[in-house]
Amino acid sequence: MGRSPYFDELSQMIRHTATRFVEQEVAPNIDQWERQRGFPRSLYRKAGAAGLLGLDYPEQYGGTPCDLFALIAMSEALMRCGSGGLFASLLSHNIGLPPVVNFGSDALKQRVIPAVLCGDKIAALAITEPGGGSDVANLHTTAVRDGDHYRINGSKTFITSGSRADLVTVAVRTGPVGHHGISLLLVEADSPGFSRGHKLDKMGWHASDTAELFFDDCRVPVANLIGQENRGFPIIMSNFQKERMSLAVMANITSELALDACLSYVRQRHTFGQPLAGHQVIRHKLAEMATRLAASRQMLYHTASRLNQGESVVMEMSMAKNLATDTSDFITHEAVQIFGGMGYMSESLVERLYRDSRILSIGGGTREIMNEIIAKSLLAS
DSSP states (O other): OOOOTTOOHHHHHHHHHHHHHIIIIITTTHHHHHHHTOOOTHHHHHHHHTTOTTBTSOGGGTOBOOOHHHHHHHHHHHHTTSOHHHHHHHTTHHHHSHHHHHHSOHHHHHHHHHHHHTTSSOEEEEOOOTTTTTOGGGOOOEEEEETTEEEEEEEEEEEETTTTOSEEEEEEEOSSSSGGGEEEEEEETTSTTEEEEEEOOOSSOTTSOEEEEEEEEEEEEGGGEESSTTOHHHHHHHHHHHHHHHHHHHHHHHHHHHHHHHHHHHHHOEETTEEGGGSHHHHHHHHHHHHHHHHHHHHHHHHHHHHHTTOOOHHHHHHHHHHHHHHHHHHHHHHHHHHGGGGGSTTSHHHHHHHHHTTTTTTTSOHHHHHHHHHHHHHHO
16 A cells, blocks of 8 residues: 555554564464454453553553554555454454543543553443444433442343453433433443353454443443433444445455565466466456545545544444445455465464455444435435
């Protein structure tokens, strides 16, 4: 990829730090971690020590304030390890912690944020429920005020880092049906009545742990309320913009890795007496893959630059996410096709990329939800 005008000197330094972290701590182990369906908890502390977990967080809590492109640079470098699962779990705090940072009490911030940013504790976000899917406003997990505590009852599913998170930002119903009755509570793993199911077995993201969470009269202090009671839905919605940006970054790097693998393979593989690259049909596939990736990357960067300047880009970020995930689905499909039988083998990087790509148009709001957001924005203008 050529030098981009969007990334300043700090962003390039952060990219270098993250690249070195991947080369030293991740790349030598990632194939084993994928087979083992997880990575050591110690990696969080190493990432914290490298300053990677604290990007875009306040300095007073051990973070490093930065613009979105520093965050994108770090994310791109980490994703080049070739494992979406490792990326998702290692950075699960980036969806679990922002509500605390932006809306939590000072005491709550001081107590939990530094421990997460240094890698001592793992944070996660729990919104999705069995049977609920994308219907966030219709969640059924309840929290009832009981003195200076809430009692939570219900369950969550498909929670990234759910198996070992120490702190979980949980969406609960504290009011009437609909989005006006939703609140956010920070649940600590040692809370009475909190438990986890077994690790869920997934198509992709093998290096990440994903679990169901259960709340059986789970007692959580009222002091762990994030923001105001019954005002959690706007917090959840505001949190989605950076999550969707991150998923688009993941999709674009997935596409990049698959395309790079193909470019290397077609030069080496010979069929019918010539390199695979000698066949026009293959060259045209590569041209189409590269063109779609270039368009997707530039749309994301342009949208992120507007978000960086404080503009509302809800519609555009939904477009960028859909374009990026459509592109990664297309490119990884074509990559497996180009590799042929080898592309179907689990030892092949493109096989992993193909599987990992599939979740990206589901997480953070499905492709269909993105289209609904886009359509509503168009019709309201």
